[in-house]
Amino acid sequence: MSTLQVSIYRYNPETDSAPYMQEFQVDTQGRDLMVLDVLHLMKEQDNGLAYRRSCREGVCGSDGMNMNGKNGLACITPLSEVVKKGKLVLRPLPGLPVIRDLVVDMGLFYKQYERIQPYLQNDTPAPAIERLQSPEERDKLDGLYECILCACCSTACPSFWWNPDKFVGPAGLLQAYRFLADSRDTATRERLTELEDPFSVFRCRGIMNCVAVCPKGLNPTRAIGKIREMLLANAT
Amino acid sequence: MVTNITNFGRSGLSDWLVQRVSAIILALYTLFIVAYLLLNPGLDYATWSGLFAQTWMRIFSLLAFVSIAAHAWIGLWTVTTDYLKPTGLRVGIQTFIILAIFVFLVWGIQILWGA
Amino acid sequence: MSNMRSLSFDAIIIGGGGSGLRAALELAKSGKKTAVLSKVFPTRSHTVSAQGGITCAIASADPEDDWRWHMYDTVKGGDYIADQDAAEYMCSEGPKAVFELEHMGLPFSRFDNGRIYQRPFGGQSKNFGEGGQAARTCAAADRTGHALLHTLYQNNLKNNTTFLNEWYAVDLVKNANGDVVGCIAMDIETGEVVHVKSKATVLATGGAGRIYASTTNALINTGDGIGMALRAGFPMQDMEMWQFHPTGIYGAGTLVTEGCRGEGGYLVNKDGERFMERYAPNAKDLAGRDVVARSMVMEILEGRGCGEQGDHVFLKLDHLGEEVLGKRLPGIVELSKTFAHVDPAKEPIPVVPTCHYMMGGIPTNVHGQAIMQDADGNDQVVGGLFACGEAACVSVHGANRLGGNSLLDLVVFGRAAGMFIEGALNEGIDYLEASESDIESAMKRMTRWNESGEGETVPELKRELQSIMQNSFGVFREEANMQKGVKQLAELRERIAKAHLPDKSNAFNTARVEALELDNLMEVAEATAIAALDRKESRGAHSRYDYPDRDDVNWLKHSLYFPTEKRVGKRDVNFAPRTVDTFEPKVRTY
Numbered sequence: 001m002s003t004l005q006v007s008i009y010r011y012n013p014e015t016d017s018a019p020y021m022q023e024f025q026v027d028t029q030g031r032d033l034m035v036l037d038v039l040h041l042m043k044e045q046d047n048g049l050a051y052r053r054s055c056r057e058g059v060c061g062s063d064g065m066n067m068n069g070k071n072g073l074a075c076i077t078p079l080s081e082v083v084k085k086g087k088l089v090l091r092p093l094p095g096l097p098v099i100r101d102l103v104v105d106m107g108l109f110y111k112q113y114e115r116i117q118p119y120l121q122n123d124t125p126a127p128a129i130e131r132l133q134s135p136e137e138r139d140k141l142d143g144l145y146e147c148i149l150c151a152c153c154s155t156a157c158p159s160f161w162w163n164p165d166k167f168v169g170p171a172g173l174l175q176a177y178r179f180l181a182d183s184r185d186t187a188t189r190e191r192l193t194e195l196e197d198p199f200s201v202f203r204c205r206g207i208m209n210c211v212a213v214c215p216k217g218l219n220p221t222r223a224i225g226k227i228r229e230m231l232l233a234n235a236t
Numbered sequence: 237m238v239t240n241i242t243n244f245g246r247s248g249l250s251d252w253l254v255q256r257v258s259a260i261i262l263a264l265y266t267l268f269i270v271a272y273l274l275l276n277p278g279l280d281y282a283t284w285s286g287l288f289a290q291t292w293m294r295i296f297s298l299l300a301f302v303s304i305a306a307h308a309w310i311g312l313w314t315v316t317t318d319y320l321k322p323t324g325l326r327v328g329i330q331t332f333i334i335l336a337i338f339v340f341l342v343w344g345i346q347i348l349w350g351a
Numbered sequence: 352m353s354n355m356r357s358l359s360f361d362a363i364i365i366g367g368g369g370s371g372l373r374a375a376l377e378l379a380k381s382g383k384k385t386a387v388l389s390k391v392f393p394t395r396s397h398t399v400s401a402q403g404g405i406t407c408a409i410a411s412a413d414p415e416d417d418w419r420w421h422m423y424d425t426v427k428g429g430d431y432i433a434d435q436d437a438a439e440y441m442c443s444e445g446p447k448a449v450f451e452l453e454h455m456g457l458p459f460s461r462f463d464n465g466r467i468y469q470r471p472f473g474g475q476s477k478n479f480g481e482g483g484q485a486a487r488t489c490a491a492a493d494r495t496g497h498a499l500l501h502t503l504y505q506n507n508l509k510n511n512t513t514f515l516n517e518w519y520a521v522d523l524v525k526n527a528n529g530d531v532v533g534c535i536a537m538d539i540e541t542g543e544v545v546h547v548k549s550k551a552t553v554l555a556t557g558g559a560g561r562i563y564a565s566t567t568n569a570l571i572n573t574g575d576g577i578g579m580a581l582r583a584g585f586p587m588q589d590m591e592m593w594q595f596h597p598t599g600i601y602g603a604g605t606l607v608t609e610g611c612r613g614e615g616g617y618l619v620n621k622d623g624e625r626f627m628e629r630y631a632p633n634a635k636d637l638a639g640r641d642v643v644a645r646s647m648v649m650e651i652l653e654g655r656g657c658g659e660q661g662d663h664v665f666l667k668l669d670h671l672g673e674e675v676l677g678k679r680l681p682g683i684v685e686l687s688k689t690f691a692h693v694d695p696a697k698e699p700i701p702v703v704p705t706c707h708y709m710m711g712g713i714p715t716n717v718h719g720q721a722i723m724q725d726a727d728g729n730d731q732v733v734g735g736l737f738a739c740g741e742a743a744c745v746s747v748h749g750a751n752r753l754g755g756n757s758l759l760d761l762v763v764f765g766r767a768a769g770m771f772i773e774g775a776l777n778e779g780i781d782y783l784e785a786s787e788s789d790i791e792s793a794m795k796r797m798t799r800w801n802e803s804g805e806g807e808t809v810p811e812l813k814r815e816l817q818s819i820m821q822n823s824f825g826v827f828r829e830e831a832n833m834q835k836g837v838k839q840l841a842e843l844r845e846r847i848a849k850a851h852l853p854d855k856s857n858a859f860n861t862a863r864v865e866a867l868e869l870d871n872l873m874e875v876a877e878a879t880a881i882a883a884l885d886r887k888e889s890r891g892a893h894s895r896y897d898y899p900d901r902d903d904v905n906w907l908k909h910s911l912y913f914p915t916e917k918r919v920g921k922r923d924v925n926f927a928p929r930t931v932d933t934f935e936p937k938v939r940t941y
Contacts, residue, residue, distance in 0.1 A: 013858050044810050047862045048854040052391070055569040057605045057686060059497055060395040076689050099540055100859040106392070119505035120456025129409070130453035132465030138458065145458045145491075145498060149394055162318040166238045182456070195248075198314075199238040202248030231249045 002030040004083065006038060009091040011098050012048065019098065021089075028079065035067055035074035035082065035090070051102040058215060061150030065102050066091040071152040071213040093155035095164065108164045109151045109171065116168060116176040116194070121187035137183040144178035144223060146216050147171060153210035153220055159203040166199035170210035170220030173201060177223035180230060192227075192234050201227055242313065242330055251310050258303035265300040294348050301344040305337045355790070356545050359782065360386045360513075362772050363549040365520045365534065365576060367393030369401075369496070369761035370740025370768075371555030372503035374719070377769025379510040383776055386513040388520055388536055388547070390571065390864065393504045397557055397569040398761065401496025402682060403472060403610030404488035405452075405762070406755030407445040411462065412469035412486040413477070418442040419931055420477055421487060425756060428474040428639050429710075429749020430891035430901065431936040432589070432909060434925035437745040440717045441756075441763045443930070448762045449489060457502040459491050460679075470679070471613040472754040473637040474941070484637060486613075488755040493608050493682040499758060519864050520575060522793040523552065523583045523736070524785045530734030531583070531721075532783040535793045539864060542857025544797065546790055550780045551737055551772045554580065554713060554721075555765065558741040559875040561868075563706035563825075564817040567599050567606035576742040578871025580713050581878060581914040582796070585733060586723055588744040588909045588922065589711035590875070591883035591893050594752055595826050597643040599705025601663040603690035606707065607683055607700060609754040612636040614679050616668040618647065619699065620655040626664075631941040638941035641751040641892045644704035648826050651703075658701060665699035672696070704826055708752055709875075710892065711882070712744035714911070714922065719743065719768025724911060724922065735783065737772065739764040746909065749924075750891020799848075800866050806851035809866050816843055816869075820876050824883055829896045833884045840877050847873050878912045885919035886910055903936050 004026045011019035026041050036053055043049045051074075052062040058076035065074055067082045068089050082088065096104040122131070154160045154169035168176065176195065179185050195201045201224060210220040276283060287293055312333050320326040362378050364371045367389030378385040387393065408418040422442040426433050453459060453467065460468035467489045475485040491498035507514075521535045524546065533548040559574025560566035581587060597618070598607040612618075617636045620626050630646040631638035638646075647664050656662050668676060668683075673696045676684050680695075687695045713736075714722040721736040740761050747760055823836025847869060854862040888902035889895050908921040926933045 012856060014856050043862075047808065047852075048856065048860075050859045050861050052395075054391050054395040054571045055397065055400050057400065057603075058689065059494075059682075060391075060397075060399050060569065062391065062395045078689075103859050110392075114508055117509075119502075119509040120454075122454075126450075126454045128450070130450050130459070130467050133461050134465050135461045135463060138461045141458045145501070146494060148399075148497070149392075159318075179456075182458075184456070194237045197238045198240060198248035198251050200248065202252050203314075228249075228252065232253070235247075235249055 002028050004028050004038065004079065005087045006042065007087065007089045008042070008049070008101070010101055012100055032078050032080045035077045035079065035088070036063055038079065038088070039074060039090075050100045059148060061148030064093050064150035064152045064155070066094060071156045073150060073152070073215040076215060093151055095155045095161040096151070106151055109154055109169070112154070112164070112168045112172040113149065113175060116172050116179075117187070117191065118175045118179065120179065120182060120185050122184055123186050131184050133183055140181045140183075141178060143218055144174055144181060147174050147178075147218060148216060150215065152213045152215060156209040156213045158207070158209070159205060163199060163203055167203040168195075168200045170204075170224070173204070173227060174218060174220040174223045177227050180227065188230075189234065192231055195227060196231055196235070201231070242327070254306050255310050258307040261299055261303040262307065265296065268296075288348065297348055298345065301341055305341045309333065309337055356543070357548055358386075358545055359548045360384050361549065361776050362551040362553060363388055363533065363547050364553040364555055366396070366555035366557060366740070366742070367391070367504075367514070367516070368396035368555060368557050368740060369398035369500055369503060369758060370765035371553065372500070372507055373762045373765030374553055374555060374739055374769040374772075375512050376503060376507050376510060377766055378773055379507060379512040381773045383773060384513075386515055387507070388515040388518045390517065390519045390539065390575070392516050393514065394501055395571075396500060397572055398500040398758070399497045400567075400569060400606065401499070401758055402493045402606060402608035403613065404470060404490035404495045404755050405449060405499065405758035406472060406475070406488045406753065407449045407759050408442065408487060409446045409449055409467060409469070409489060411466040411489070416477070416485065416487060418445065420479060420485065421445070422928075422931065423479045423934055424474050424476055424485075425747060425753055426749070426934045427480065427937070427939060428751055428753040429747070430751055430939055431749065431903075431907060431934075432746070432890065432924050433749030434746050435928040435933060436925045437717050437747045439928035439931060440767070441745075441747045441759060444763050444767070445759050448759070448766055452499060452502060452762060455502050455506045457491065457498050459489060459498075470610055471637060473609050473612070473634070473643065474639045474753040475637070484634070488610070488613065490610065492678070493610055493680045496758060499762075519867065520556075520579065521797050521867060522795075523579045524789055524793045525583050526783055526785050526789050528734070528783070530783050531736040532785045532789075534579070535790065535797070537797070540859055542860060544794070548782055548785075550735065550776060550782060552735055553719065553737040553739065553768055553772070554742050555738070555740045556742045558709040559872065560706045560709070562817065562820045562872050562876045562879065564814075564821040565599065565604050566706040567596055567604055568706070573868035574709075574871045574875035575868065576738065577712060577878070578874040580721070580736075580738075581874040584915050585721060585736070586714065586914070586920075587711060587878045587882075587912045588714035589746060589750070589882070590709075590878040590912050591886050591910060592710035592750050592891060593706060593824070593879065594640055594708040594710060594892050595644040595704040596707035597640055597647055597704055598666055598700075598702040599707070600686065600690045601658070601701035601703045604705050605686055605690050606705070607666060607686065607702060608680070609640070611666060611668055611680060611683060614675060615671055616666055618643070618702070619665050619667050620650045621657045621661065622655060624655075626650050626655070634941035639751055639939075640754065641894070642941055644826055645894060647704055663701045663703040666702045667699045668695040669697055669699070708757060709741055710744070710746070710748040710750065710752055712742050713738035714909070715739070715743045715745055717745060717764070717767055718771035719764055720771070724920065728920070730922075737768050739768045744909075750893060796870055797867070800852045800863065801855060803851045806849045807846055808851055808853065809862070809869050812843065812847055812850055813869055813872065816840070816872055816876055819843065820879070824880055827894050827896055828883055830884070833880065837880045837884055840873075840880050844873055844877065874914070877917070878914065881917055882910045882912045882919050907936060
């Protein structure tokens with residue numbers, strides 16, 4: 001009665017010539033566990049199962065994966081929210097190379113993040129205390145700085161699937177806008193110049209998969225729209 | 237910044253803007269033509285030809301042709317860069333698209349201003 | 352071993368959390384060949400979970416604020432075994448370190464005048480305890496750790512720090528002279544084992560809350576640096592001192608920030624009584640964490656706990672209103688809904704004291720240099736070895752850490768270690784050589800697991816270890832129970848030494864990492880247990896039924912655990928700050 005049927009993507013490059021789906025029966029004892037708890041129970045059955053995890057409370061961004069077709073964080077996704085007809089299908093985040101089981105190579109994702117120069121740039125001499133910022137200016141960073149780099153959004157984005165080397169992707173663009181929107185950053189023009197090519201920003205087609213899957217409830221599509229507005233204002 | 241030479245403007249912003257402006261022009265042109273057809277139920281060749289004999293209509297049509305050429309190029313360029321990963325194939329198809337658009341454009345102009 | 356690849360750095364920093372990244376940043380800016388080796392991508396480190404803020408006298412909420420008041424609170428909070436020279440250094444250097452973070456881009460919340468927002472936290476006072484509650488904790492909503500860690504990572508990217516991400520440090524390499532000359536590390540993705548040579552090795556591996564069954568700590572907090580240092584024979588300081596955070600979510604163990612009480616929330620028992628008024632008439636819910644945690648356990652033991660089992664209390668926030676909750680504590684609202692199925696704007700959150708922080712660790716001076724004792728009991732610096740952050744015991748937290756002081760500890764002493772190593776490297780240090788046998792002994796346990804044939808498996812043994820620690824070394828402790836615990840741990844150590852790793856593959860083998868982590872949990876647990884049994888008094892977080900009072904005559908000392916003999920010694924507490932008068936031990940009330 002409290003047995004959950006889990007189908008999980010398996011691939012070990014040392015022993016498997018191709019990935020395959022493996023079936024597990026997990027005894028949940030009727031509890032509404034988080035998907036990550038279920039993975040722990042599965043790992044006790046099969047020591048070799050590989051997945052990333054760290055904080056187990058949705059702030060470190062380690063355990064992004066595809067659960068019954070939708071990207072999310074395993075540690076804050078309860079079974080009641082995701083299981084359909086007593087079945088759970090777990091796959092790695094789509095669109096990135098698989099290293100093993102649910103562990104993907106996030107290299108391209110991080111490269112796009114690094115490309116937008118994700119750090120404050122200010123060419124004025126720093127004061128002896130903090131730089132002042134009004135609460136209203138600070139409010140502009142809400143909904144942007146909270147990103148945990150879990151890659152749920154970018155790996156749900158077809159534009160990122162097609163051009164992961166050229167399109168920055170929703171996560172990177174959210175951070176690009178986080179620095180464009182910061183009243184303390186003075187590199188606005190340089191940042192915009194880096195983004196005006198046909199790929200970096202403009203491959204966004206506004207389908208909003210990123211918004212639908214973001215486990216932190218952030219809205220990269222809106223940030224991308226704001227970047228477009230800034231580019232337009234800057235160039236006309 | 238991602239550099240790319242087959243995109244003429246080399247700017248995503250101008251592509252984006254052109255795409256939207258051309259879409260508006262095409263929408264207006266389409267609305268106009270549909271409205272004209274609805275308002276002239278028994279349309280004959282003379283009336284139709286008369287419409288296109290007027291300079292403003294020729295300019296409006298040319299604008300629509302140029303818009304459709306630009307819109308099609310940007311759109312198809314995007315599609316080919318998304319889906320056609322082998323470079324040779326992509327450049328080949330892009331060349332074909334450019335030539336086709338060019339031919340249609342010149343042909344269109346010839347129809348408008350031709351005898 | 353000769354076929355093992357080796358990498359060389361001026362400094363290798365093991366751990367990519369707040370203190371490791373801060374140390375790395377200092378070294379990267381100076382152009383030293385620095386690498387951060389982290390078993391997770393750096394922004395997945397546990398610093399990311401810190402919520403409430405970073406306590407520091409930046410004189411924003413109160414223009415009259417003084418770092419000396421903060422130092423007084425810190426020393427008193429630590430029940431007088433915090434080293435006063437270290438507390439002085441942290442509190443006086445703190446503002447500089449916090450302003451640097453702001454200049455790097457940390458998105459602090461703001462007051463209307465544009466300065467950094469500060470909120471009240473537990474144990475904070477003005478004017479050396481005479482001026483009432485202070486508001487000294489600088490905050491970025493309730494996501495300060497996340498904002499801090501990302502800012503530090505971003506600035507390391509800016510300064511081109513080398514990252515060895517998803518690499519696991521197995522053990523320190525120590526030469527015949529007793530100096531640390533690098534470490535053995537495994538690239539988790541490929542399984543390749545590498546000898547990392549370095550002139551300076553910094554342990555910034557964080558805490559080890561996972562020795563307990565119920566903890567706010569991330570799954571990765573397995574005391575890897577402590578384990579490595581203990582296996583290398585170095586002593587640990589004050590390992591009996593574990594902080595139990597008053598407000599871990601009942602059942603899940605996830606943290607609910609003290610900032611909730613700072614913003615005006617309070618604890619109630621099953622009768623709806625605000626019971627902290629009885630235990631700490633002045634500070635109430637903002638007394639030291641040890642005091643609040645003990646009071647909660649007393650309420651539960653005396654039958655005033657909430658819920659069907661009467662085994663937790665409630666944290667009431669609904670009176671703050673949705674606007675304050677949304678603005679100041681948005682993360683808590685999220686966590687409560689996810690893990691307690693409670694909307695704090697409407698209902699109280701069920702909470703229970705939960706293991707949170709390791710005050711003890713590798714003894715260091717303010718420069719992050721690891722310290723050991725010579726035969727005469729004098730401090731001696733360990734060549735090549737540094738520690739900072741939670742893994743280190745400087746000691747600024749003494750027997751009980753104040754809320755918001757851990758993030759300050761990370762950045763101040765990460766920075767200090769970085770600056771000191773930079774200076775030392777400028778003076779010129781050569782690579783010290785390690786012999787084949789030095790490397791082989793550092794490879795010993797890795798080899799053991801890789802050759803294990805059959806036996807018990809890791810998850811089962813880990814669960815047992817956690818339950819022993821939870822049952823015998825919790826909020827309240829007592830001789831017989833602790834003796835039982837020490838004995839059980841000794842048996843468990845034998846079993847772990849024979850345990851089995853079924854999966855021996857190379858590519859991203861997380862089972863191997865968990866096996867190696869279990870060894871470290873074992874080391875930390877045993878050091879904790881033996882040190883706890885030895886300290887025959889109650890001080891700060893260490894509370895004994897059988898010795899309920901503080902004993903300044905015999906125990907105004909650090910404990911020092913020597914792993915080779917499993918013996919506990921003592922080390923003097925520093926009572927000689929440079930610029931202020933010594934804070935003499937007083938009775939600690941709130």
